[in-house]
Amino acid sequence: MTVTLPGLPGDDEQYLEWGNDVVRLALAHGPRTVPRLVALWHTGEPHPDLAGLRRSALPVLEVAVLGEGRSGTSGKRHVDGAAAQRLRLTGHREHRDEQTSRLELDVAEGETGLRATITYEVADGVPAVRSRARITADRPAVLDHATTGVLGGLGHGAFWEDELAVWEAANPWSGEFRWRRRTLAERGLFDVGMVRYDQVGSKNRVTLTSTGAWSTSEHLAQGIVEDTRTGRMVAWTAETNGAWHAELGDRYGDVYLLVTGPTAAEHQWAGRVGPGAVVDTVPVSLAVVDGHPGGTEATLGALASALTAYRRHLRRTHPDHDALPVVYNDFLNALMSDPTTERALPLIEAAADLGAEYYVIDAGWYDDEFGGWWDSVGAWEPSTNRFPGGGLTAVIDRIRELGMKPGLWLEPEVIGVRSPMADRLSPEAFFRRDGHRVAEWGRYQLDLRHPAARAHLDTVVDRLVGEFGLAYLKFDYNVDIGPGTDAGGSEPAGNGLLGHGRAMLDWVAAVMDRHPGLVVEGCAAGGSRTDPASGAVFPIQSLTDQQDFWLVPPVAAAAPLTIPPEQAGVWASVDRTMTAEEIAFSLVTALLSRVHLAGRIDTLDAGQREVVREALAVHRSLRQATARSVPVWPLGLPDWRDPWVVLGARDGQDLYLAVWRRADAGRSGVARDGTGRHAAGHGTAGADGDSVRLRLPGLVATGDAEVLFPAWGEASAVVVDGGEALEVKLPGPTSARLFRLRVTDERGGVA
Structure with missing residues (x-):
């Protein structure tokens, strides 16, 4: 009042x-x-x-x-x-x-x-x-x-x-x-x-x-x-x-x-x-x-x-905020926008075997030219050349037969310059400036304020969801179209851009209203639209396109200051070339957010698959806690080259800590010394060789720490300083662990 x-x-x-x-x-x-x-x-x-x-x-x-x-x-x-x-x-x-x-x-x-x-x-x-x-x-x-x-x-x-x-x-x-x-x-x-x-x-x-x-x-x-x-x-x-x-x-x-x-x-x-x-x-x-x-x-x-x-x-309410299903996406370090029936089926089998709940076919499923997927987008008709013997329908049916829900990638805001839709749609449906249709890297931009643009996309989405029984759509956006559109007249370009952006989010919301339960992921060249307006509409957002599993932890650890963890899609890329510790490292990166399983999972041997299953079982046990959690940073926000990265997620009296050790092993872009640094210049990490001391910010531990994943290997977390800190030891230069401990608020009462 x-x-x-x-x-x-x-x-x-x-x-x-x-x-x-x-x-x-x-x-x-x-x-x-x-x-x-x-x-x-x-x-x-x-x-x-x-x-x-x-x-x-x-x-x-x-x-x-x-x-x-x-x-x-x-x-x-x-x-x-x-x-x-x-x-x-x-x-x-x-x-x-x-x-x-x-x-x-x-x-x-x-x-x-x-x-x-x-x-x-x-x-x-x-x-x-x-x-x-x-x-x-x-x-x-x-x-x-x-x-x-x-x-x-x-x-x-x-x-x-x-x-x-x-x-x-x-x-x-x-x-x-x-x-x-x-x-x-x-x-x-x-x-x-x-x-x-x-x-x-x-x-x-x-x-x-x-x-x-x-x-x-x-x-x-x-x-x-x-x-x-x-x-x-x-x-x-x-x-x-x-x-x-x-x-x-x-x-x-x-x-x-x-x-x-x-x-x-x-x-x-x-x-x-x-x-x-x-x-x-x-x-x-x-x-x-x-x-x-x-x-x-x-x-x-x-x-x-x-x-x-x-x-x-x-944000809009959505059942996905509580369910936090595991998604396998075939793009990163796997099919890389080049899907075929022959290439997809082994990944589908492996994803189901590992426990994925959604399987998303990323870019290229519409490309009949085997390489023209970038500047031909817009009609969104399944390729016939890529999926012989039953077409894309057979591939998606196999996803469903194995107990997973199917999804497809779309880039709805753009029309490729070679797409038939570039000529079929009215010129007024596109971004224009000074009498010219705006093009960027082989794409035209739709103006979703125009009825023809919206009607086209409504027809596409309703057709794909209905024909294939889709439960998931990934909406990407890979070009930055510049200052905006004058709509063919005297409208300032900045007004056109603002109006289109608002119309685009209204359209996404209407899609989910029309298809209750449909999960729509927001993506824009990784995290190029990780803004709160998008976060209020999309139930899940992509954080990055980073392909090196060693470089993902700083992205995932800093993201909760911008997006709730249950909306943050984090890549966990694995393949046969990785050791068990490296596979665990990659999986720990996603366990306190949304798991976007990726990579050539079909190449994993039996032991490697068991590591993935163990991680996903832990993730499923933590989903409700993740959806309630708030972030904690014992070492502060991470620097890109920190050899130790830590993210905490606090759910009442439970504190979950993901700890990554990235000591120098010749990897590009990572620190080559043994000292940690806080982003923004706060303090020192207290790192020494294979151990790091974590001060619990504003919290006091009330019991011993438990290793949740991976449960094997030499790793420890010992409560010290009367419960105000944790001494963590990890086994190797590339290793990570997820811990849990009970805490209370330093100011008094339950955290």
């Missing part, structure tokens, strides 16, 4: 306080006051100094109108929009349904007749606030940028250039989730002293910007601001599967954070508002946790717990 607080003595401002039991926000408003978000805090922190934060607070809707720009400052920053400074609060409402509370603010300004409804949303018990706005105007206007994702007052009272740290994640193809931590000074933002001379600040900013249709191909659409004085962390997320922008800048001695969808400057976007024309801003979420006495890793765990709970609350 809201609480109204008086403003400063002698003024006409009021403060509106709202939130839930763990997160609160305070808004200043009044007849002469722009409604401003003054503070956002966790209830475990002291109540903020609203009067002290008031000067640097920014409007609840930061918006600039074309022809006006900013007021009071200039530069590249997306704050201090002239239109935003004229807004006034005209009303507010509260709503409540099930476990969600909403606050709606009505704001308006007189010069352009700009009006907006801003919605804040919180879920019970989760310290995260989601916000968005619907904007219109009494007469036509064009917006340069618009967002509700603005928070000032960060580092209030701090020497912020050194005492605020920024966490951001590079997300390169096949090396995703690469987190790093740097101070604002290290990112190039300094206090230049100009506030003393009545200036706003430095006019500079540090930024992350994603352009094009791959929302996370360079950076994850999220970050963290850490106050190193207290350990407090604020996490931000841009909830879009397209273009976004984030910036940090100094303002009146404090630091602000702005997160937004597409803008005019960065993305060729223009927000057209007026009678009958509205702009719906990209939703932005902010999560906040207070500093944990257990240190940075414990605070990071608390933040990850909040983000995981928030994402589980936000």
Whole structure:
């Protein structure tokens, strides 16, 4: 519920306080006051100094109108929009349904007749606030940028250039989730002293910007601001599967954070508002946790717990979230987009024998040319040349006969330049710019706002699901189509991209509504669309295309800060050339998430198959725990070259720990020394030869550790330091184990 607080003595401002039991926000408003978000805090922190934060607070809707720009400052920053400074609060409402509370603010300004409804949303018990706005105007206007994702007052009272740290994640193809931590000074933002001379600040900013249709191909659409004085962390997320922008800048001695969808400057976007024309801003979420006495890793765990709970609350419900079936996919290190009946049948037999529950035939099943699968996609008719003696139907029937559910790969958004559909579909169904159909690497891009594009894909999906009884579809997306589409007219390209991205997710949701129980996996060149908008729709997402099993652990271990483990598809690739320890290493990588079994499993001998069966039996025993778990990082987030990588999954009093040892054995891309390093520069791993000491962040062990998998071989985990740490020893330079131990919360009570 809201609480109204008086403003400063002698003024006409009021403060509106709202939130839930763990997160609160305070808004200043009044007849002469722009409604401003003054503070956002966790209830475990002291109540903020609203009067002290008031000067640097920014409007609840930061918006600039074309022809006006900013007021009071200039530069590249997306704050201090002239239109935003004229807004006034005209009303507010509260709503409540099930476990969600909403606050709606009505704001308006007189010069352009700009009006907006801003919605804040919180879920019970989760310290995260989601916000968005619907904007219109009494007469036509064009917006340069618009967002509700603005928070000032960060580092209030701090020497912020050194005492605020920024966490951001590079997300390169096949090396995703690469987190790093740097101070604002290290990112190039300094206090230049100009506030003393009545200036706003430095006019500079540090930024992350994603352009094009791959929302996370360079950076994850999220970050963290850490106050190193207290350990407090604020996490931000841009909830879009397209273009976004984030910036940090100094303002009146404090630091602000702005997160937004597409803008005019960065993305060729223009927000057209007026009678009958509205702009719906990209939703932005902010999560906040207070500093944990257990240190940075414990605070990071608390933040990850909040983000995981928030994402589980936000997403569509799907039975797959609880079932967590084992999927064998024939692409990685196996058929590699070249399936035939002869090649597939041995893999199908082996997958069933090992205990896979779904068998997915990846790319190439439609390719009659034995090599033209890339630029001929679009009709999605099964190849006749690849599957003699019964066609694809016979292959899929064999999958079903052996007790598995069948699946197929599709790349629905693209049409190959050599596909017959390139000429059959209306030109208006494709991305266009300046009179040209947009092509990228032999593919055209469908615009799923167009009825013909959607009807084509509906026909394809309904035909394939009906004809083959499919239970699984993998939707891939392997080209980044650029800034967007002008739809053959005057629409800004950035508007076209945003509209298509939203339409695409609406279409995926409609497919699952039409085919209840169908599992649809989201994939985009590995993890190039691992964004929360996609995660709210797809029940499972692909994390990476990494083929080297040695290099997958850092990807899998860092992923839970971005996606709940029960939605994270992790490759576990195995074949006959691997030792038992290497096979176990690869399988451990997936056991605390979703198992995407891969590789030439048909070549495994009897002993190797037993290793896989043992792992999958452990996975099945942990599925309910995984679906409830929250991540823990005893060594912090992993660096790409760390010789020791650790991921924990906490389910109440049970803590599961996956530990990988990657000491130098001549493998490319992995550390060649014996020391571990935390991503973001936190501490040391305590590694020495074949052992590593794991400090349990914010937790205390209450019993001995148990080796869950593999149960053979020399490995140990001994509780030390009164239960605050674990001494783990693994047998060789390439080895991994999954452990379980009982824990309690260091702060008191059950974890």
